[in-house]
Amino acid sequence: MFNIIIFGPPGAGKGTQSAMLLEKYNLVHLSTGDVFRSNIKVETELGILGKSFIDKGELVPDEVTIAMVEDFLKTTKESNGFIFDGFPRTISQGEALSKILMQLDTNIHAVLALEVEENELVSRLLERGKVSGRTDDQSEDKIRNRFAEYNNKTEPLLEFYAAKNVLHRINGLGEIDDIFNALVHRGRLCT
Ligand code: C5P
Ligand code: MG
Numbered sequence: 001m002f003n004i005i006i007f008g009p010p011g012a013g014k015g016t017q018s019a020m021l022l023e024k025y026n027l028v029h030l031s032t033g034d035v036f037r038s039n040i041k042v043e044t045e046l047g048i049l050g051k052s053f054i055d056k057g058e059l060v061p062d063e064v065t066i067a068m069v070e071d072f073l074k075t076t077k078e079s080n081g082f083i084f085d086g087f088p089r090t091i092s093q094g095e096a097l098s099k100i101l102m103q104l105d106t107n108i109h110a111v112l113a114l115e116v117e118e119n120e121l122v123s124r125l126l127e128r129g130k131v132s133g134r135t136d137d138q139s140e141d142k143i144r145n146r147f148a149e150y151n152n153k154t155e156p157l158l159e160f161y162a163a164k165n166v167l168h169r170i171n172g173l174g175e176i177d178d179i180f181n182a183l184v185h186r187g188r189l190c191t
Pocket of ligand 1: 033036061086
């Protein structure tokens with residue numbers, strides 16, 4: 001198996017680049033945000049719980065998110081590998097992911113971190129909010145709160161993965177195809 005984490009703050013382009021990686025490498029996409037949103041739509045217990053955090057731009061508690069990911073991985077273990085998009089977002093989630101993958105006899109091969117500065121991200125998200133219908137894309141307050149969560153809880157994962165020698169930082173500003181090529185080369189993904 002070949003497992004990738006696509007990493008970065010909200011609006012960095014994780015979803016866009018995941019879609020391209022999926023097509024090229026035939027991987028399974030796990031976007032935790034998408035899983036939450038589809039649960040919210042059909043009002044599952046998980047969706048109702050998650051919504052109270054997501055609408056405020058806060059992170060859902062670790063135990064909820066980790067249980068959801070465990071479930072997903074245990075039911076789809078027959079794959080070439082996974083792209084994790086939006087997970088892990090805390091050190092606890094990172095530790096849990098290592099443990100789960102170890103049980104599946106695999107690990108994280110590359111963490112591709114997209115770097116974009118905050119003002120650019122805010123304008124991208126406000127733009128996306130006009131079409132995405134996402135409640136958390138609708139106001140600058142919520143967006144700023146998502147950055148605060150990212151800076152406090154998620155960014156420390158960069159060190160966590162740098163220590164495992166799997167971290168690659170990529171400039172996330174520019175043409176989508178150029179960024180994709182940079183991901184493939186910097187991450188040393190096979191062609
Ligand atoms: O990844 P995405 O931006 O789609 O996530 C949307 C929201 O889902 C986050 O702002 C957060 O509220 C919630 N989320 C979370 N924990 C994760 C992934 C997403 O709480 N690991
Ligand atoms: Mg996304």
